[in-house]
Amino acid sequence: MKIGARPLLVLHGDETFRERVRKVAGREYTFQAVPDWSSLEEAVRESPPSALVVVNPYEDHPGRGGPSPSLRSLLVEFPSTAVFAAMEITPDRTEDLRTLGKWGVVQVIAISHDDTPHALVQRFRASQGRPLKALLEQVLPPETPGRARAIVDAAAEVVAVGGHGRDLARSLHLSRRTLLRWCERAELPPPRKLLAWMRILLAAELLDDPGRTVLSVAHACGYSSDSGLRRVTQKFVGSSPTELRRRGAFARSSKSFLELMGKYRKGAGAIP
Amino acid sequence: MRAKRMTPPVRRTTRRWRTPPAITHGTEAFEGAGILDEIRGPLGLLLWQSLRDVSLWASFPPEEREEIFVAGAEENRLAAVRAAEVDVQVEPPLMTIVRMVGAPGSARPETVAMACQHIAHWADGQGHSGTGIAFAQAAAMALPGDASYAYAVGRLARRRAEYARAETWFRRAVALARQTGDWTSYALAFSGLGNLYAQRGNVPAARRFHVRALRAARRHSLRQIQGAALHDLFVIAAGAAGDEDPERYARAAFEAYGQDHPRLPALAHDLAYHWILRGHFEPALSTFQALLPHMTRLDERLVVLANVARAAAGAGERKLFEETWDEVWDGIARSDSLENGAQVLLELGHGAATLGEPERAERAAERALQVATGRGETRVQAAAEALLESVRRARGARTRAVEVPHPASGGDAEAFAADLVRTLNAALVSR
Known part of the structure; x- marks a missing residue:
């Protein structure tokens, strides 16, 4: 599975801020300014899962009782997308912030406070793979050891940007051999297998987005056609993407993943 | 315990570790969103912004911190602090963070970490545990090499039943403490892991961690932690059906603690509870009653009261049982997120069952099961299910659901209880 450069889609009326984001994008991201909410929706539909979206939540909706409903529609249609709200934080916007959290915004950029290039880069990096991590948190059983959670979390981050086993080891500051040992001790599959599963879960997360077609999910995950994605989902979950989508792709795939984790736990059977 | 140092911990080993x-x-939507839910209004917003500032600042290496915030950010934040009419206890640490925003390059990590820890304590004391853990974590991120901050996050997370998060922070504390030679945090983190596993019902793992805490405490002459580890081992031995004599650990812990140790009431409580289980209701009741004046926090008081009710039921003191039953239910109705809420309800259920009141027993056990399931406390959950089953079976057979254990010889227990009551009363007077 290959994932290209990470798109950074920006919908924000403040030209100075847009320019700052463009500079920050550098080589790591492909900057793309969009003029309105509908164009943003189109751009998100065609984007890989690693895409970041920066919006002004009040764009085209200034001061009319909270953030724009178009942002809500975007997050309903594409809940897997990492959306940043770039706004001025004032005391009268406390409720709006809570609303943005409920809608699924992954991070807030405080205009005129921490919207420096340094801070922006850091915030973008920190939100890598956040939607998938949030979904995994909900499905991992409470008895999952902390070490296992930390590795799964890191794997979700790595997969969201198209990384591989060596990137996972690097993100945990470990050698590949140590990572393998840690996976064994945490009763997890080996790193390669774990990452393969994370990719399946990522594809499943995208399949659950109502705004995406199976073909666009395949493209977003780096396959040239939907047959590649079908082959992989058949192998791991035993269903085609269309079937998965009908039965709740993430719920079904995560169930298979947890069954696999259960097998590893039984195999290890040791006291932590 | 040693005083908190003002210099960063020095790594003592050159080994790659x-x-x-x-x-x-946790489950919050974005960083610190839980603060906005817990504390409404300008103060909540200010705390949320301060948390974000510290996290952002801490995520950079020291040499790259100069250009994180825009020019003038300090003045704006200062105005926000003044406008928010902040609690006097929180204002100084918030001002420390404001100064950090103004001069991020020269702010000292130790000062920022202490400010965050201060806010975490304040928030926790106010019942805002989400805010507390967020700031405790910010402190640990500001001083990433300090095991004591990592341990503090683990403790708070465990109390919030965020077990996975707690485990990762305790394990981090163990590793950091070993690297820096912070043996207090090292032993405490093992103890924390032991308590975590005990709370989740994994007794063998809990025992193993408590033994490691005890060994570390002995090796480094940490007498208070040694007492605490012995105390925890007593609790585990009392709960297990092995050959170990639990009271041996209790006596050792009693000696290690000494008269004025703050954990002595907790030891007395656990021992009295053990006596209830063995059918020694009179020494248990006298110990619990001596404990009540020591309990100032509502959650602790409710636990003791529930046990007074159970011991009173066992000793046949119906009137005392009735009084404490009402008091405990009132207390539970006033606080919806008690750490030991499920256990409190379970004790009431046992007391009611002992007195032959199946309706009351069933009501308490059902509620205990509900709370324990919500918090993932498997041990209490199983105990509540067992109680429910026995009460329902007894009702079906129209017999009294009494399962009072037959007391073994209570001579030792009574003597030990008298010692404990005397020591607890003396501690109260010396305070």
Whole structure:
């Protein structure tokens, strides 16, 4: 599975801020300014899962009782997308912030406070793979050891940007051999297998987005056609993407993943 | 315990050692969103902004911190602090963070970490545990090499029943403490892991960690932690059906603690509870009653009261049982997120069953089961299910659901209880 450069889609009326984001994008991201909410929706539909979206939540909706409903529609249609709200934080916007959290915004950029290039880069990096991590948190059983959670979390981050086993080891500051040992001790599959599963879960997360077609999910995950994605989902979950989508792709795939984790736990059977 | 140092911990080993990463977020939507839910209004917003500032600042290496915030950010934040009419206890640490925003390059990590820890304590004391854990974590991120801050996050996370998060922070504390030679945090983190596993019902793992805490405490002459580890081992031995004599650990812990140790009431409580289980209701009741004046926090008081009710039921003191039953239910109705809420309800259920009141027993056990399931406390959950089953079976057979254990010889227990009551009363007077 290959994932290209990470798109950074920006919908924000403040030209100075847009320019700052463009500079920050550098080589790591492909900057793309969009003029309105509908164009943003189109751009998100065609984007890989690693895409970041920066919006002004009040764009085209200034001061009319909270953030724009178009942002809500975007997050309903594409809940897997990492959306940043770039706004001025004032005391009268406390409720709006809570609303943005409920809608699924992954991070807030405080205009005129921490919207420096340094801070922006850091915030973008920190939100890598956040939607998938949030979904995994909900499905991992409470008895999952902390070490296992930390590795799964890191794997979700790595997969969201198209990384591989060596990137996972690097993100945990470990050698590949140590990572393998840690996976064994945490009763997890080996790193390669774990990452393969994370990719399946990522594809499943995208399949659950109502705004995406199976073909666009395949493209977003780096396959040239939907047959590649079908082959992989058949192998791991035993269903085609269309079937998965009908039965709740993430719920079904995560169930298979947890069954696999259960097998590893039984195999290890040791006291932590 | 040693005083908190003002210099960063020095790594004492040159060996390559990987510190396990910790889980840094719970179920909140974005960083610190839980603060906005817990504390409404300008103060909540200010705390949320301050948390974000510290996290952002701490995520950079010291040499790259100069250009994180825009020029003038300090003045704006200062105005916000003044406008928010902040609690006097929180204002100084918030001002420290404001100064950090103004001069991020020269702010000292130790000062920022202490400010965050201060806010965490304040928030926790106010019942805002989400805010507390967020700031405790910010402190641990500001001083990433300090095991004591990592341990503090683990403790708070465990109390919030965020077990996975707690485990990662305790394990991180163990690794950091070993690297820096902070043996207090080292032993405490093992103890924390032991309590975590005990809370989740994994007794063998809990015992193993408590033994490691005890060994570390002995090796480094940490007498108070040694007492605490013995105390925890007593609790585990009392709960297990092995050949070990639990009271041996209790006596050793009693001696290690001494008269004025703050954990002595907790030891007395656990021992009295053990006596209830063995059918020694009179020494248990006298110990619990001596404990009540020591309990100032509502959650602790409710636990003791529930046990007074159970011991009173066992000793046949119906009137005392009735009084404490009402008091405990009133207390539970006033606080919806008690750490030991399920256990409190379970004790009431046992007391009611002992007195032959199946309706009351069933009501308490059902509620205990509900709370324990919500918090993932498997041991209490199983106990509540067992009580429910026995009460329902007894009702079906129209017999009294009394399962009072037959007391073994209570001579030792009574003597030990008299010692404990005397020591507890003396501690109260000396305070």
